[in-house]
Amino acid sequence: MIRYPILRGTAGVKRPSTANRGMDLEAAINATNDYYAENDIAYIYKKPIPIQIVKVDYERRSAARISEAYYKIPSTTDYNGIYRGRYIDFEAKETKTKTAFPMKNIHEHQVLHLDHIVRHGGIGFIIVAFTTVGKTFLLDASHVVEFYRRADEGRKSIAYDEFERFGHEIPEGYIKRLDYLKIVDSVYFSQ
Amino acid sequence: MIRYPILRGTAGVKRPSTANRGMDLEAAINATNDYYAENDIAYIYKKPIPIQIVKVDYERRSAARISEAYYKIPSTTDYNGIYRGRYIDFEAKETKTKTAFPMKNIHEHQVLHLDHIVRHGGIGFIIVAFTTVGKTFLLDASHVVEFYRRADEGRKSIAYDEFERFGHEIPEGYIKRLDYLKIVDSVYFSQ
Numbered sequence: 074m075i076r077y078p079i080l081r082g083t084a085g086v087k088r089p090s091t092a093n094r095g096m097d098l099e100a101a102i103n104a105t106n107d108y109y110a111e112n113d114i115a116y117i118y119k120k121p122i123p124i125q126i127v128k129v130d131y132e133r134r135s136a137a138r139i140s141e142a143y144y145k146i147p148s149t150t151d152y153n154g155i156y157r158g159r160y161i162d163f164e165a166k167e168t169k170t171k172t173a174f175p176m177k178n179i180h181e182h183q184v185l186h187l188d189h190i191v192r193h194g195g196i197g198f199i200i201v202a203f204t205t206v207g208k209t210f211l212l213d214a215s216h217v218v219e220f221y222r223r224a225d226e227g228r229k230s231i232a233y234d235e236f237e238r239f240g241h242e243i244p245e246g247y248i249k250r251l252d253y254l255k256i257v258d259s260v261y262f263s264q
Numbered sequence: 265m266i267r268y269p270i271l272r273g274t275a276g277v278k279r280p281s282t283a284n285r286g287m288d289l290e291a292a293i294n295a296t297n298d299y300y301a302e303n304d305i306a307y308i309y310k311k312p313i314p315i316q317i318v319k320v321d322y323e324r325r326s327a328a329r330i331s332e333a334y335y336k337i338p339s340t341t342d343y344n345g346i347y348r349g350r351y352i353d354f355e356a357k358e359t360k361t362k363t364a365f366p367m368k369n370i371h372e373h374q375v376l377h378l379d380h381i382v383r384h385g386g387i388g389f390i391i392v393a394f395t396t397v398g399k400t401f402l403l404d405a406s407h408v409v410e411f412y413r414r415a416d417e418g419r420k421s422i423a424y425d426e427f428e429r430f431g432h433e434i435p436e437g438y439i440k441r442l443d444y445l446k447i448v449d450s451v452y453f454s455q
Contacts, residue, residue: 121314142330158385194349
């Protein structure tokens with residue numbers, strides 16, 4: 074029997090590269106969003122990655138080859154869309170740590186972005202997957218803003234316990250791989 | 265007196281390149297969105313341009329140089345955001361033609377995107393600037409979808425007259441360069 078290397082969820086096995094880090098959570102969210110869209114539940118999609126284009130080889134845009142470009146620090150979040158008439162916006166991150174989520178994984182502009190969304194009547198949050206622990210949480214933007222401000226005063230992370238206390242665990246499943254709208258229903262639409 | 269070449273709004277003068285085509289409308293919308301954000305009226309922003317990345321030179325993402333990439337056909341629109349608690353989504357295009365807006369300027373996925381937005385309770389439209397005529401219109405997504413379907417049957421454009429009939433002219437100004445939310449107020453929030 075061939076034993077393929079297990080790439081995640083095991084402390085002892087090192088992943089071969091960090092290039093695809095975040096792809097598992099991303100794949101789960103994308104599959105879930107496809108399910109939501111196909112069943113007309115919600116329309117939520119991933120934004121393009123922000124790129125600074127420096128050099129393009131041909132003038133005609135349809136045949137253009139970008140030969141020099143760089144990743145930009147994102148000023149918004151990864152995902153946004155619409156659900157039950159409300160604007161939905163979130164950032165999704167994985168972490169291998171067991172005890173805390175390092176704040177450096179979220180950029181200041183993204184926190185400000187979430188704050189803007191909420192102030193104008195939208196729903197904003199982060200989804201953080203603790204891959205070693207095997208649990209994924211939704212944390213409302215108000216807490217993200219609060220914890221981000223606290224980071225200025227020295228605390229550079231959000232403790233796992235704080236996700237358990239202020240966040241909401243997202244159930245994992247087979248078809249709806251990460252049914253976060255179930256949590257959105259109970260947190261933002263109940264009462 | 266030196267007469268600088270007038271680059272737009274004159275039929276006889278050819279623009280030196282099409283590379284910046286659309287930048288004037290884009291600049292006007294971006295400046296207007298900045299005004300809206302600074303005055304806490306709305307939070308509407310431009311999405312990154314979708315790029316297909318083929319080759320990246322360094323493994324470490326923070327120092328990565330993208331050395332081969334291509335423009336992708338956009339599957340969503342240029343702008344989205346939130347206003348008075350509602351999801352706002354639109355595509356902005358310029359045309360130099362006087363009589364009609366060619367449908368090829370809008371991709372099928374963008375029309376489907378606008379349709380999704382509207383079906384889930386959002387506000388979707390296109391903004392089209394007729395630069396030679398000097399008028400800019402907002403046209404609701406329902407008409408865009410209708411005219412796009414008609415394009416399958418042979419009509420490949422939306423007539424200028426149809427913008428005057430079904431659309432809404434957007435006033436141009438100095439501080440709020442293109443105050444499209446004034447139109448959004450009257451079209452989507454009145455009654």
